Every structure is written in C-alpha cells, then in structure tokens.
Amino acid sequence: MNTAPAPARPAQLLALDWGTSSLRGALLDAQGTVLDERAFARGILTVPPGGFAEVFDASFGDWARTGVPLCLISGMAGSKQGWAEAPYCPCPAGFADLAGQLRWIEHSSLAIPVAIVPGLRCESELQADGLPPVPDVMRGEEVQIFGAIRHTGRTNGIFVLPGTHSKWAEVQDGRVRQFQTFMTGEFFALLSQHSLLARSILADAPFDPAAFEQGVARARSGAGLLHNAFGTRTLSLFERMAAPALASYLSGLVIGEELRARHLQPGAELVLVGSSTLVQRYSHALSQHGARIQALGAEATWAGLHALAQHIDHHDHT
Amino acid sequence: MNTAPAPARPAQLLALDWGTSSLRGALLDAQGTVLDERAFARGILTVPPGGFAEVFDASFGDWARTGVPLCLISGMAGSKQGWAEAPYCPCPAGFADLAGQLRWIEHSSLAIPVAIVPGLRCESELQADGLPPVPDVMRGEEVQIFGAIRHTGRTNGIFVLPGTHSKWAEVQDGRVRQFQTFMTGEFFALLSQHSLLARSILADAPFDPAAFEQGVARARSGAGLLHNAFGTRTLSLFERMAAPALASYLSGLVIGEELRARHLQPGAELVLVGSSTLVQRYSHALSQHGARIQALGAEATWAGLHALAQHIDHHDHT
Numbered sequence: 001m002n003t004a005p006a007p008a009r010p011a012q013l014l015a016l017d018w019g020t021s022s023l024r025g026a027l028l029d030a031q032g033t034v035l036d037e038r039a040f041a042r043g044i045l046t047v048p049p050g051g052f053a054e055v056f057d058a059s060f061g062d063w064a065r066t067g068v069p070l071c072l073i074s075g076m077a078g079s080k081q082g083w084a085e086a087p088y089c090p091c092p093a094g095f096a097d098l099a100g101q102l103r104w105i106e107h108s109s110l111a112i113p114v115a116i117v118p119g120l121r122c123e124s125e126l127q128a129d130g131l132p133p134v135p136d137v138m139r140g141e142e143v144q145i146f147g148a149i150r151h152t153g154r155t156n157g158i159f160v161l162p163g164t165h166s167k168w169a170e171v172q173d174g175r176v177r178q179f180q181t182f183m184t185g186e187f188f189a190l191l192s193q194h195s196l197l198a199r200s201i202l203a204d205a206p207f208d209p210a211a212f213e214q215g216v217a218r219a220r221s222g223a224g225l226l227h228n229a230f231g232t233r234t235l236s237l238f239e240r241m242a243a244p245a246l247a248s249y250l251s252g253l254v255i256g257e258e259l260r261a262r263h264l265q266p267g268a269e270l271v272l273v274g275s276s277t278l279v280q281r282y283s284h285a286l287s288q289h290g291a292r293i294q295a296l297g298a299e300a301t302w303a304g305l306h307a308l309a310q311h312i313d314h315h316d317h318t
Numbered sequence: 319m320n321t322a323p324a325p326a327r328p329a330q331l332l333a334l335d336w337g338t339s340s341l342r343g344a345l346l347d348a349q350g351t352v353l354d355e356r357a358f359a360r361g362i363l364t365v366p367p368g369g370f371a372e373v374f375d376a377s378f379g380d381w382a383r384t385g386v387p388l389c390l391i392s393g394m395a396g397s398k399q400g401w402a403e404a405p406y407c408p409c410p411a412g413f414a415d416l417a418g419q420l421r422w423i424e425h426s427s428l429a430i431p432v433a434i435v436p437g438l439r440c441e442s443e444l445q446a447d448g449l450p451p452v453p454d455v456m457r458g459e460e461v462q463i464f465g466a467i468r469h470t471g472r473t474n475g476i477f478v479l480p481g482t483h484s485k486w487a488e489v490q491d492g493r494v495r496q497f498q499t500f501m502t503g504e505f506f507a508l509l510s511q512h513s514l515l516a517r518s519i520l521a522d523a524p525f526d527p528a529a530f531e532q533g534v535a536r537a538r539s540g541a542g543l544l545h546n547a548f549g550t551r552t553l554s555l556f557e558r559m560a561a562p563a564l565a566s567y568l569s570g571l572v573i574g575e576e577l578r579a580r581h582l583q584p585g586a587e588l589v590l591v592g593s594s595t596l597v598q599r600y601s602h603a604l605s606q607h608g609a610r611i612q613a614l615g616a617e618a619t620w621a622g623l624h625a626l627a628q629h630i631d632h633h634d635h636t
Contacts, residue, residue: 124541124549131535134549135556165514165548182544183513190508195501196483217449223442224579225543226500226572230483231442231452238453254544261542 011035011068014060014112015305018077019043019140024301025060027068032306034299036063044082052083053107056114064111070312071114072305075140078103078116088121088137094175095146099311117143117308122178136181140301141167147304148273148296149174159271160286162278164189166258182258188251191229197250200236205244209284215252216259216285225257255285266290273300329353329386332378332430333623336395337361337458342619343378345386350624352617354381362400370401371425374432382429388630389432390623393458396421396434406439406455412493413464417629435461435626440496454499458619459485465622466591466614467492477589478604480596482507484576500576506569509547515568518554523562527602533570534577534603543575573603584608591618 011027018024021043027035040059047055057064064071078086086103102115119139141161148159155174161167164185170178192201218228232250235241241249268291272282279295286293329345336342339361345353358377365373375382382389396404404421420433437457459479466477473492479485482503488496510519536546550568553559559567586609590600597613604611 131532131539132558134536134546135552135558136548137552137555180541180545181548182542183548184544186513187544190512194508194512195504214449218452221449222579223498224500224575226502226505226576227498227579228452230454230499230501234453234455237455240450240453257542258544261540261545 009033009035011063011066012070013306013309014063014068014071015302016060016071016073016077017075017140017143017301018073018082019075020045023055023059025063026302027063028302028306032303034302044076044079047083052077053105053109056083057109061111068112070309071112072102072117072309072312073114074117074143074301074305078118079139082116084116086116086118088139089118089142091120091122091179092172092175092177093120093142094173095308095311097175098142098146099308102312115312117305120176120179122176124180125178136179138167138169138179138181141169142176143304143308144273144300145169145171145176145304146307147300147302148271150307151296151300151303152271152294154271154294157269157271159273160282162255162272162274162282168262182261184254184258187225188254191232191254192247192250195229197229197232197246200233200243201246201250202243203247205247207281208245208248211241211245211248212252212281212284213288215249215254216256216288217252219253219256219260220289222260225253228253228257251281252285255281259285259289264289264291267292270294271296274298327351327353329381329384330388331624331627332381332386332389333620333627334378334389334391334395335393335458335461335619336391336400337393338363341373341377343381344620345381346620346624350621352620362394362397365401370395371423371427374401375427379429386430388627389430390420390435390627390630391432392435392461392619392623396436397457400434402434404434404436406457407436407460409438409440409497410490410493410495411438411460413626413629415493416460416464417626420630433630435623438494438497440494442498443496454497456485456487456497456499459487460494461622461626462591462618463487463489463494463622464625465618465620466589468625469614469618469621470589470612472589472612475587475589477591478600480573480590480592480600486580498580500579502572502576505543506572509550509572510565510568513547515547515550515564518551518561519564519568520561521565523565525599526563526566529559529563529566530570530599530602531606533567533572534574534606535570537571537574537578538607540578543571546571546575569599570603573599577603577607582607582609585610588612589614592616 009029012030013028016025023042024039026037077083089101101118105114120142121137123133145159159169166182166184168180272293272295327347330348331346334343341360342357344355395401407419419436423432438460439455441451463477477487484500484502486498590611590613
C-alpha cells in the first residue's frame, strides 16, 4: 500500500497586514483557507526609508518564491510613511473600488506581483451650525469590513472595529457609505499610563466585569469622560473601589463614552470585528446598551484580502 | 520740613499657595493688600518626606521672623503627600467650616503659627440607574472660590476655575454646595504631547481665536471628544487647517467638551477665576455658549486666605 503524502494544496495568495507596529502574513489557498501564518515585530515604524523590499524579502521571500501568484498588503504600508503611498479611496466604496485603486509595487527584486490596498476616506456628516466638514480615514480596517461582509453575508448594517482607533462603519449594499473614528484605545492608554490616574491604576490586574459594567453605566449618565475619568482617582482615594478593579472601571468609562456618542437604539444589530479581548469588552458594553452583536475575530483580514484577490485581474498589472 | 519715610504698613498674614509643582507666597496687610510676593519651583513633589519645615524656612523664614502673626497655606501641602494631612471638609461648606478644620503645624523651628486649609469633598449628584455615588475633591480652589465670593459679593451662583483639573462649583448662601472636576487641562496636555496628534501639533504656535472657536463649535455638535480629537489629525493630513492653528483647534475641542457636558443655558451667569490665558480662552468659549461672565485673576487666592484669616482666633491654637 502506498503511503505517499496527500498533495499539498497550492497557495493562491500571500496576504499581508502591515501595520504601524507589526507585520503579519498568511498563505491562503483558492478557498481562502489559511495554509500557514507568520508574524514579525517589523511594523512600518521599524523600517528605514527605502528598506521595505528588503524587510519583505527577509520575512516572506521564501514563500514568495514557492510560486504563489500574488501578494496583497493592507494597512499602514500604504501610508505616506509606508512602502508606497496608496491614496485613500473616497466613500462610498466597495470591493471594485479598492481593486481598481491598488498601488502596484515596482521593484526588480520582487519574486511576485505585490500590490497595496488603499485605505478609505469620508467626510463627517455632522455639519451643525454651518461648520466645515471634517475628513475621516482608515487603513487596514476596510479589508476587515469586506472580509466580515463576505463572512456574514450581511451587505447592510453597522460594522464596529474596536482598537487603538475604533471605527464604526455604515455598510449599504455591500459598500462602505460612511464611517467614524474614535480614539478610544489611545485615550485609555494615555490615561492609564501617563495621567494622574496612572498612580492608582494597576495595569496588569485581571479584567473585572462588574467594575467595567459600572464604568459603562457611569458613561451613559452623560457627565462626560473629562469628569468621569477623575472619579477613577477619587474612588481610589476614598477606598470605594479596590485597586485591581480600577483599570477595568476606566476601560468601561472610555468604551462607554464611545457608545454614548453613538446614541445606539435598543435592539440595534451590529457586526463586531476585533481581537478576542476587545470583542469580549465591547460585547459586554454593547449588551448593556441593548444592542445585538455578531462577532468575528482577526480572520476577517485574511477573508477580506482573499475576497479582494478574486476581483483582481492581476496579470494586467505585472 | 521732615522727609521721614511713611511708616511701613505692618503685615498681618503670610499667605501661601503650595501646590503640586509650585510654591507661591504673599505678605498681606490688614486690608488684604499685597505688600510683597514670591514664587519658587518648590512644589510638594520636590520636597523630600520630613523636609517641608526646612523648605518653608528657606523660602519664607525671613518674612516669618518680621512679626507677621499668622501663616495660612492652601493647596496640595494639605494632602497625604504634603506637609501634614488636612482631611477634606464635606460640602456644603463655608468659611466657618474651613476655619474650624484647619490643620495646625507643630514644629519647633517655626517662628509663627502655621495652619493648612483643608480641601473640600462632595458626592456626585448624577446617580442614574442606581449607580453608587462617586466622590469629588478639590484642594486650593476652595480658597479661590471664597476669595471670589468676597471680591464679587456674589453669594449664589456658579464659579468656574479652569486649570489642569477644572472645577465647577455651585455656591449657595456663601457656601459651596456641590462641585464637579473636569480633567480638561490634563487631557489637552496628554493629547498634544503624548498622542498621535503630537506629530501634527505645534505646541508653541500663537493662540488662533478662529480655530479655537471652530473647536468649541465642533464640540457642541455632540460627537464626543474621542471622535472629534481624531479630526485634528485628518484636518492636518488633508491640509484643511494650517499647522499653527491645530493646537488652538484642539484646545477648543477639549474646553468645548467640558462646556457641552455642563449643558449651559443661554444667559447663564458665571464667575470665572484663573490665569489670564485660561480666562481668555474660557471667556471666549463661554460666550459662544451664550453665558455671561465676571472674571477674576489669581488674586482670588490671596483674597480668600485673607478673608479666612479674619475668621480665625488663631491665638487659641498656638
């Protein structure tokens, strides 16, 4: 009896998520299944000008030379400080818009065609009192949204992507019509590490759901984060909250402030895409606001790049 | 004709404002007029444990030995990390409450009686959804409020003290009934120095009233600071606002957020106490909200300590 190994499924896409602080990559087959994955601490901030092709080759050159026909990159690699600028695509935008505005990389050392996916931009719709519109931008999240659309089959609705800069996107007929950024993760980091509150907060304490919930409820009262954040200090000062609970309380205050600003209707249905830690916290907070959630993990990035690859006639570009 | 110099008015009070980062002092006569003033970069954070009497003597010992009968100190010198803890006085609180809860310093080297003024504490009144109350505290501002009450003759109304941690106090019949802290100055410093926005903002740029006003108006739209702050970045990214205007815009966003949370009624009358820079910005922002303002400077601290001294029969305590 022959015991030859099953033939390896050929990789059809080298998918990269190249962000500010990390570089992740995956080999996907024709169905979008992940064959292999790697991650490096080689975010764009660590790459010297002109050094992107070299970092790409050192990190993924062996994969690129196995015959995979295409590499797609999402994230900050397409920013002015990245490998090559892929100008933001204006909203409303769908798969075809992204596919039509890829930035193809010209570099003699590359073993395969490499393209960078553009980010999205939109204009704020809150133009009260005749104020000029304020633009908003995303890079990388657009691919996660399109991955989540494919994964859930939902072509209409609100998609929430929590993070350092959380995004709330309104999807209509499979296109991103409008979105808003909230600096939630960054505010939490600033307050817990660099503010007066840093003295009281134990950053390494385990998550405390009851304290988190209390923070979300407090944020709903509408007194605002500038006031509520100070309560983290005074609750500690008068020993009304145990030190290990303070970080979770502050996290609830900040995430709760994001939700308050969105004026959610009870029964609102949302698609939530993010890391397991953030999905847990946002699910908790959104439930307190009466929202119903469908949650997805980081696989949305690979699903999005895989879906996008199917829209590309990349042989035209090589 | 005799040309003898006019007799020097005798000092009746050595008034000190000993805060986190600075130490200011003044000699006042019986009418509260400032005879002399000094300031040192000797905030409580620079004083080693047990070293307060020594710093006091090095900074004000010569004044203390001129026969001035009393020294009153307000500010963080009365905190746990200060010279001696003066426990917070609960609201509602007036002159007599502060005077009755002074913390007298026992130290053999002191040439005169020295007392520290307690801060105030209150409980938040926003207890929506059965949330437990959150305490609030001030140290130093209570003296400014009582000084402003004396100076303006207003024994009822809202007193606003902008700063790193702004205070909004409700005064009723000459007593502080309730107050709220907003971490406005600290949020501005964190965002302009430590966040993503720090890359775009020119901290030294001159104040730009139009950009500031636009920030205040944007904050009124209610989208929240977590979202609006990101606009500082995108306005810069798309060159819709000149780099020197961004710091003023962000300042308007943060101060505007404080005002939004207070839900001011048009025509509201406020007493504003603070440095000239902050009084200028808050006057501007409060006018946009239709409020009417009576403004006072830092002299309120000396007026408050002077008024308080008149309530003290300090010979009982020496």
